Amino acid sequence: MYFAMSASFFTHVRLVGVIGPDCPFDVPGVFVGRAVDLAGLEIRSGSKTFRWAGTYPENMDDRKTDYMELNVLAEAPPKVPASFRDSEYVFLANTAPKLQHELLEQMDHPAFVAADTMHCWITEYLEDLKSLLKRIDCLIINADEAKLLATEFNLVRAADKILQMGPQAVIIKKGESGSMLCNAAGDTFILPAYPTAEVRDPTGAGDSFAGGLMGYLAQSGKSDFASLKKAVAYGTVVASYAIGDFSLTALASIKREDIDKRVENLRKLTHF
Numbered sequence: 001m002y003f004a005m006s007a008s009f010f011t012h013v014r015l016v017g018v019i020g021p022d023c024p025f026d027v028p029g030v031f032v033g034r035a036v037d038l039a040g041l042e043i044r045s046g047s048k049t050f051r052w053a054g055t056y057p058e059n060m061d062d063r064k065t066d067y068m069e070l071n072v073l074a075e076a077p078p079k080v081p082a083s084f085r086d087s088e089y090v091f092l093a094n095t096a097p098k099l100q101h102e103l104l105e106q107m108d109h110p111a112f113v114a115a116d117t118m119h120c121w122i123t124e125y126l127e128d129l130k131s132l133l134k135r136i137d138c139l140i141i142n143a144d145e146a147k148l149l150a151t152e153f154n155l156v157r158a159a160d161k162i163l164q165m166g167p168q169a170v171i172i173k174k175g176e177s178g179s180m181l182c183n184a185a186g187d188t189f190i191l192p193a194y195p196t197a198e199v200r201d202p203t204g205a206g207d208s209f210a211g212g213l214m215g216y217l218a219q220s221g222k223s224d225f226a227s228l229k230k231a232v233a234y235g236t237v238v239a240s241y242a243i244g245d246f247s248l249t250a251l252a253s254i255k256r257e258d259i260d261k262r263v264e265n266l267r268k269l270t271h272f
Helices: 002-007 097-105 120-122 124-131 144-152 155-164 204-219 226-244 256-270
Strands: 015-018 036-043 052-054 064-069 089-092 113-115 138-142 170-175 179-183 188-191
Touching: 002 015, 002 204, 002 226, 036 179, 089 097, 089 204, 097 124, 113 204, 120 124, 138 144, 138 204, 144 155, 144 170, 144 256, 155 170, 155 179, 170 226, 179 226, 188 226, 204 226, 226 256
Parallel strands: 015 036, 089 113, 113 138, 138 170
Antiparallel strands: 052 064, 170 179, 179 188
């Protein structure tokens, strides 16, 4: 949801996902008037929607998972519509690596594939995840997960070890400390988070970051290192809006021009 909303500022989005009839909100209603094609959304009878609950401490950066119910994420993945299979820029959102594999196998010949993951997949499905890393171009992961995956506390060394697992690029999100982009050619780019005084709900910040990043890449039609750096900046700014209010409220209230202005401001803040 966060990814699709964020990416829709830049390009036409094809959403593939599965929910149960217990989903507490109207998914099509959320995207009315936006360039999001929901032909790949399956409402699976007899299943339950994925549930997650967590607690954020006062710094709003770390988080503790209180409970998680995989529900539909423990089942077969949704079918990718035939009209979606020629998509060139593909984001495999956070789900079981085996399901990410199965979704990727339904695509024809994507030009750039990025994936997300999380703690439980790293600890419980590591071999499936390592197999996936050999098939993708970019892994987007937070700092704690990167350390866990690489069994390495130093983030520079962790990024290098992850790159050795297969992807051509890795983006490590560091919360309020920004993000780090590294590629297999040895290039590194570090960008701080956008300074914002209003942080109300960090939930979905990572997916908003990924949506802004992938949306920009799809719009530009390029995924070289220079384009990735710009994409990181756009992802950073979109995430800075997402955290400013609960749920999708803040993202639903802005326009592309707002994002562009904040990106230009971020450029000025980081230029020396």
